[in-house]
Amino acid sequence: MADNERLVQKLLELKRAKKAVILVHNYQLGEVQDVADFVGDSLELSQKAAMTDAQVIVFCGVHFMAETAAIICPDKTVLLPDLHAGCPMANMITPQALREKKREHPGATVVCYVNTSAAVKAESDICCTSANAVKVVQNLGDVGEIIFVPDQYLGSWVSEQTGREMILWPGYCPTHARILAQDIQRRKSEHPGAQVLVHPECRPEAKAVADAVLSTGGMTRFVRESAADEFIIGTEIGIIYRVQKENPGKRFFAVSEQAVCPRMKLITLDMVVSSLETMTNIVKVPERIRLKARRAVDRMLEIR
Numbered sequence: 001m002a003d004n005e006r007l008v009q010k011l012l013e014l015k016r017a018k019k020a021v022i023l024v025h026n027y028q029l030g031e032v033q034d035v036a037d038f039v040g041d042s043l044e045l046s047q048k049a050a051m052t053d054a055q056v057i058v059f060c061g062v063h064f065m066a067e068t069a070a071i072i073c074p075d076k077t078v079l080l081p082d083l084h085a086g087c088p089m090a091n092m093i094t095p096q097a098l099r100e101k102k103r104e105h106p107g108a109t110v111v112c113y114v115n116t117s118a119a120v121k122a123e124s125d126i127c128c129t130s131a132n133a134v135k136v137v138q139n140l141g142d143v144g145e146i147i148f149v150p151d152q153y154l155g156s157w158v159s160e161q162t163g164r165e166m167i168l169w170p171g172y173c174p175t176h177a178r179i180l181a182q183d184i185q186r187r188k189s190e191h192p193g194a195q196v197l198v199h200p201e202c203r204p205e206a207k208a209v210a211d212a213v214l215s216t217g218g219m220t221r222f223v224r225e226s227a228a229d230e231f232i233i234g235t236e237i238g239i240i241y242r243v244q245k246e247n248p249g250k251r252f253f254a255v256s257e258q259a260v261c262p263r264m265k266l267i268t269l270d271m272v273v274s275s276l277e278t279m280t281n282i283v284k285v286p287e288r289i290r291l292k293a294r295r296a297v298d299r300m301l302e303i304r
């Protein structure tokens with residue numbers, strides 16, 4: 001038996017013995033996507049975590065995603081195969097800095113992108129992901145000032161879509177910041193019939209030249225339902241493995257081969273197996289923070 005086959009076999013046995021489920025983000029390596037029980041975007045993965053009756057969740061993504069599962073499912077063991085898998089944008093805001101901003105704007109409602117630590121979520125009123133951010137802000141009604149953290153590019157796009165002015169945090173995703181409008185234009189001239197899909201974390205100039213601005217889950221649905229057979233993809237390039245596998249007759253071109261999130265690529269099949277075998281690394285959120293963060297996450301999950 002080849003090495004990979006042996007690992008897959010071992011993983012299946014461990015999953016059965018430990019009643020585990022494997023949740024995988026769209027940016028993960030192909031070998032990890034292939035062993036997933038579910039592959040999806042941040043919102044879909046937190047919805048799956050909320051619904052599963054498994055006892056162990058092996059979360060293949062970055063730390064804030066595993067932490068969100070731990071916030072929702074305190075009775076389950078949440079494993080992150082590599083603790084170094086963090087999100088640099090999530091590290092661009094701290095709970096202390098957010099508290100200070102709240103003091104400057106007393107009474108403001110804080111909307112936090114799910115790409116934040118549990119401690120930042122605990123300081124926020126409601127969470128959002130790129131899939132539901134517009135709906136979340138629309139749903140707030142007339143609340144007065146809104147502070148949106150930490151992604152300035154997602155925030156400015158939500159402002160544009162909803163017509164709501166918001167106080168934006170200067171955070172951004174270093175991977176999506178590498179996706180430039182001029183690279184999109186170049187790809188469009190190479191593939192004039194292709195549809196251009198970009199993630200809301202991209203810069204405003206990149207979003208301005210796209211056909212659609214979508215979460216990673218939104219992109220997978222768009223591609224499936226579209227009559228087009230070529231797509232220019234403006235997000236982390238790991239998603240191309242998934243859309244190509246699901247749509248073998250269609251062609252996909254990355255805007256930039258530089259759009260790689262190094263932390264998303266740390267987890268390998270080997271690590272998934274050893275994480276479940278040794279039950280490491282367990283992601284847990286202190287109860288005092290978890291309860292406060294849960295309010296913000298639950299408010300988001302209630303919005304359909």
Ligand code: 13P
Nearest residue numbers: 041042043129130215216
């Ligand atoms: P999605 O929720 O669209 O998958 O985005 C997560 C993320 O980290 C994008 O960089």
Ligand code: SF4
Nearest residue numbers: 087088089173175261
């Ligand atoms: Fe964070 Fe950007 Fe990586 Fe997404 S792609 S996990 S936002 S650094």
